[in-house]
Amino acid sequence: MRKLILPLILLFLSLNINAQDESAGKKAPNVKFQSLEGETVSLSSYYGKGPVLLSFWATWCKPCVEELKEYQKINDKYKEKGLTLLGVSTDSEKSVSKVKPFINAKGFDFEVLLDTNMDGARKFYAQNIPYSVLLDKNGNIVYSHLGYKKGDEKKMEELISKMLAEK
Secondary structure, eight states: OHHHHHHHHHHHHHHHHHHHHHHTTSBOOOOEEEETTSOEEEGGGGTTSSOEEEEEEOTTOHHHHHHHHHHHHHHHHHGGGTOEEEEEEOOOTTTGGGHHHHHHHHTOOSEEEEOTTOHHHHHTTOOSSSEEEEEOTTSBEEEEEESOOTTHHHHHHHHHHHHHHHO
C-alpha cells in the first residue's frame, strides 16, 4: 500500500503543475469583482499600465497571509514602475465583513477585491488558495502558482522584474 502512495502523490503533483503551465500565454478571463466600497470592477480595467498580479486569498488562510506579506514588499518595490497588485479575497458572505479591518490591521496598501462566491477564482481554475496569477499588461497569463512556501515569491518577483525591464 505504501509503495502506491508515493507514485500517486507524484502523479497528482505533475498533473497539477501541467494544468498551471497550460494557462500560460492564454488571455485571462474578464472577471468582475466587488471593490471594498461595493463597486463592480472589471479585471480588464487594470490592463495597460504594466503587469497585474492577482493573489486569491482569505483571512483565515495562514499561508495566504504569509504570501501577501511578501507580495506587499514586491508591490512596494515595483508599483511605481507599473505593477498592479490585486488581493482577491475569497472570504464567504459570512466572513467578508472581516476583510477590510484585516487589511488595515496588516498594513496592506494594495487594492483588495472581493470574490465571495469564488466565480472569479473558478474562471482562473484556482483549485485552492493561496493561488496567484501573473498577467502581462495586455491581460495574458504569464504564470500561475498554487500554494505558498517561503521563497515562492522570488520566482514571482523575478518574472515581474523581467516584464518591467522589457516595458
